[in-house]
Amino acid sequence: xxxxxxxxxxxxxxxxxxxxxxxxxxxxxxxxxxxxxxxxxxxxxxxxxxxxxxxxxxxxxxxxxxxxxxxxxxxxxxxxxxxxxxxxxxxxxxxxxxxxxxxxxxxxxxxxxxxxxxxxxxxxxxxxxxxxxxxxxxxxxxxxxxxxxxxxxxxxxxxxxxxxxxxxxxxxxxxxxxxxxxxxxxxxxxxxxxxxxxxxxxxxxxxxxxxxxxxxxxxxxx
Amino acid sequence: xxxxxxxxxxxxxxxxxxxxxxxxxxxxxxxxxxxxxxxxxxxxxxxxxxxxxxxxxxxxxxxxxxxxxxxxxxxxxxxxxxxxxxxxxxxxxxxxxxxxxxxxxxxxxxxxxxxxxxxxxxxxxxxxxxxxxxxxxxxxxxxxxxxxxxxxxxxxxxxxxxxxxxxxxxxxxxxxxxxxxxxxxxxxxxxxxxxxxxxxxxxxxxxxxxxxxxxxxxxxx
Numbered sequence: 001x002x003x004x005x006x007x008x009x010x011x012x013x014x015x016x017x018x019x020x021x022x023x024x025x026x027x028x029x030x031x032x033x034x035x036x037x038x039x040x041x042x043x044x045x046x047x048x049x050x051x052x053x054x055x056x057x058x059x060x061x062x063x064x065x066x067x068x069x070x071x072x073x074x075x076x077x078x079x080x081x082x083x084x085x086x087x088x089x090x091x092x093x094x095x096x097x098x099x100x101x102x103x104x105x106x107x108x109x110x111x112x113x114x115x116x117x118x119x120x121x122x123x124x125x126x127x128x129x130x131x132x133x134x135x136x137x138x139x140x141x142x143x144x145x146x147x148x149x150x151x152x153x154x155x156x157x158x159x160x161x162x163x164x165x166x167x168x169x170x171x172x173x174x175x176x177x178x179x180x181x182x183x184x185x186x187x188x189x190x191x192x193x194x195x196x197x198x199x200x201x202x203x204x205x206x207x208x209x210x211x212x213x214x215x216x217x218x219x220x221x222x
Numbered sequence: 223x224x225x226x227x228x229x230x231x232x233x234x235x236x237x238x239x240x241x242x243x244x245x246x247x248x249x250x251x252x253x254x255x256x257x258x259x260x261x262x263x264x265x266x267x268x269x270x271x272x273x274x275x276x277x278x279x280x281x282x283x284x285x286x287x288x289x290x291x292x293x294x295x296x297x298x299x300x301x302x303x304x305x306x307x308x309x310x311x312x313x314x315x316x317x318x319x320x321x322x323x324x325x326x327x328x329x330x331x332x333x334x335x336x337x338x339x340x341x342x343x344x345x346x347x348x349x350x351x352x353x354x355x356x357x358x359x360x361x362x363x364x365x366x367x368x369x370x371x372x373x374x375x376x377x378x379x380x381x382x383x384x385x386x387x388x389x390x391x392x393x394x395x396x397x398x399x400x401x402x403x404x405x406x407x408x409x410x411x412x413x414x415x416x417x418x419x420x421x422x423x424x425x426x427x428x429x430x431x432x433x434x435x436x437x438x439x440x441x442x443x
Contacts, residue, residue: 062427063416065423066420067381067423068385068395070388075412079413161287163288164290188294188299188302192291192298196295200282200283203286
């Protein structure tokens with residue numbers, strides 16, 4: 001190939017890339033805070049006895065799980081301001097869009113682990129005269145939380161990767177900065193390879209951690 | 223603000239064409255990606271480190287980076303590296319096939335592992351050659367166990383295929399965005415696009431749940 005690699009084009013411009021990484025991490029952390037908390041509430045709604053609570057919650061979960069994330073993000077950025085007449089800054093919009101998506105996926109993870117809490121534990125709670133709120137907070141939540149940690153982490157890292165999609169609607173995250181740099185310097189190979197490595201450097205340790213947690217749980221269950 | 227969904231009727235043909243591209247791309251990449259994933263899954267279970275390590279690195283790389291970057295890399299960098307022009311369809315197919323290969327290889331690896339060690343020992347005891355071991359004993363069981371997860375992988379790929387719109391391929395998402403920009407009616411058009419994706423993916427997820435339930439009962443029996 002008649003293309004000489006020149007990493008200098010990228011290493012001279014690391015500043016914007018690090019700014020982009022900071023935005024990406026900010027989006028990821030904020031969306032995860034929404035997803036981990038709201039996901040649990042949504043899971044409780046999905047498991048509710050009342051159809052009026054259960055059906056809308058299920059629809060929410062299925063809708064987010066069955067449509068492409070890029071469609072959700074583009075929809076959110078174009079339609080929310082028009083429908084509700086609210087104009088938020090792009091990062092907040094990105095956090096909300098990614099956070100809602102993650103809420104749906106985490107709700108599924110929580111649902112599975114809430115259903116795995118043994119029925120006897122709840123009966124014991126009733127026998128001890130705990131209120132429903134106490135039963136949820138002290139019996140269901142701690143166990144469900146523990147059981148869903150690996151899936152929550154996997155989903156969290158998924159959101160980290162999905163966050164690259166906000167570049168399409170113009171949020172200055174790592175992907176956006178990389179795209180800009182590639183265009184400015186005419187160095188797509190170097191730039192895209194290096195941003196890919198940036199993403200890998202964050203998600204690889206987390207996925208290894210998930211693997212380790214799962215292996216440990218496998219040993220404990222035996 | 224007034225919503226006018228009748229506008230969609232005017233663009234029904236364009237949307238159908240976009241959907242056709244999306245489906246074509248998905249089916250093509252599912253077929254090739256699953257085959258690739260099976261080979262990589264075998265390679266990762268290999269005893270030879272020279273085969274195992276590159277296969278693992280490939281999988282970690284494709285699972286650890288956003289699909290959007292993979293697409294951009296293949297669209298903009300691969301033609302430079304190879305020195306040949308690639309059509310939109312070719313680049314998108316390569317990118318999504320490699321991604322599908324990476325995610326299905328994990329599925330196959332998990333199901334290969336689920337086939338009990340005793341079965342291998344039984345093969346050795348019966349003096350079966352290696353090819354018979356793989357083709358007639360391990361493979362059928364592994365594939366059977368992998369089916370529900372593989373279907374989930376297909377649904378994921380169907381959704382991820384919307385990303386090709388970002389590099390200018392005229393799939394459903396791209397057509398939808400174009401129409402929404404030209405008519406300045408994003409709410410109607412984008413909602414319709416989301417619903418089309420939903421209508422296809424949702425029944426498939428139900429199917430996965432049913433097959434999974436049936437499979438669990440069968441394996442338990």
